[in-house]
Structure formats: C-alpha cells, structure tokens
Amino acid sequence: MSQDMIVALASLIALVLAVTTHEAAHGFMAKAFGDRTAESMGRLTLNPIPHIDLFGTIILPGLMFMAGTPFLFGYAKPVPVDFRNLKPQRLGEIMVSFAGVGANFILAFIAALLLHINPDKETFGNDILVRLVMINVVLGVFNLIPILPLDGGRILQRLLPYRLAEPYSRTEPYGMLIILGLLMLPHLIGIDLLRAIMIPVIKLIMGMIITGSGL
8 A cells, every 4th residue: 555545544534533532522421411402313423434424524634735735624413502592501512612622632633642552653553543632633723613513603603792693693604605615715815814813723733732742
C-alpha cells in the first residue's frame, strides 16, 4: 500500500471516530439534561454506522484530501435533540451544543497521551493517533465558529439576549451557504478568511494538548 493510501485510510478512520464521538456526545449530554430523543432513535451509541453521512463523512473529506486543502474535516448525521425536554432548558442547550466540541478536544488529548506512551512511531496505529489529534482539534475549532447551525452558533444564540437572539436565529437557513462561501473565498478572491480565523485557535489548543500530554 502506498504512503498516500496509508495517510488517506488513517485520516478516514480518524475522521469517522471524530464525528461519531462528536455526535454521540450531543446525545449523551441531551440525555443527562432530560431528553431521550437520540436514545429512542438508536443514535445514543459510539457505533459509527448510525452516524455516518455519505457526503459529509466520506465524500467531502475525500474531495478535500485530494484537493490538498489545509484542513480536513467532515460531519455526521446530526443527533436529534428535542430542546423543549431539556431542564434547565437554556443551560441544557448550551451544554448539549458544547458537548460535541468538548468530546473532540478530549479525544485529541487522549490520542496525544497514547502517542506519548507508545515509543514506536512507525506504526499504522500511530498514524491514526496523529490524525486523531489533528482532525479532532480542527473539527472542534471549526464547530466553535459562531455561525448557525454550527455548535458555536447555537451557543451564541443561547447567550444573546432575546432581542438579538431572535433575529440571529433567522440566519440559520443561510448558515451552510456562508460556510461554503468562506471555503471558496481563497479560490474566488485569494483571501482565506476561514484559515485566518481558525489557525491561531488551532495552534493555541494544539499547544495546550501537546504540553499537557507531554508530547
């Protein structure tokens, strides 16, 4: 198997683990605050199969890998949450929204610890661990961008006073178009705004993980 194929396979495995953990964490946190919607629909699981989205988990990251983009990320099927069942609702919504991001950062830290413990750096398992660190940090930071329907947008919506939250919520139908626009900016006008926003945060969190894990 060529080195490119090894990298692609390790990246795909790491991405599937990352998005599965992210979505399952939303469901587990929702259950902790009183909503069992994800559990009733069989989505309260770390089994990746119920979470995989053909385009978001397989095709999109594959296209990004082949295009040589600086970031590799994707998404899974969103875990269903009935926010009306959360108690207290406001805190519950914030915690459910942050749970996926928090799970990504925790998984990145665990992978970094395993890399530190394992002295053999030339194994396929370690290739996966390296990409687990990178992909989970990127995925976590990306989801913190305050654009609906990303987790960062959900958190901001619940933190804003109602007079601002209500008009802000109306931007959600255009959120994915805004994100796609940000991804296309470098090709359209040569300005990579998304990279400029994310790279400093990625470096900060990566530095904290590296220092904390002893890598």
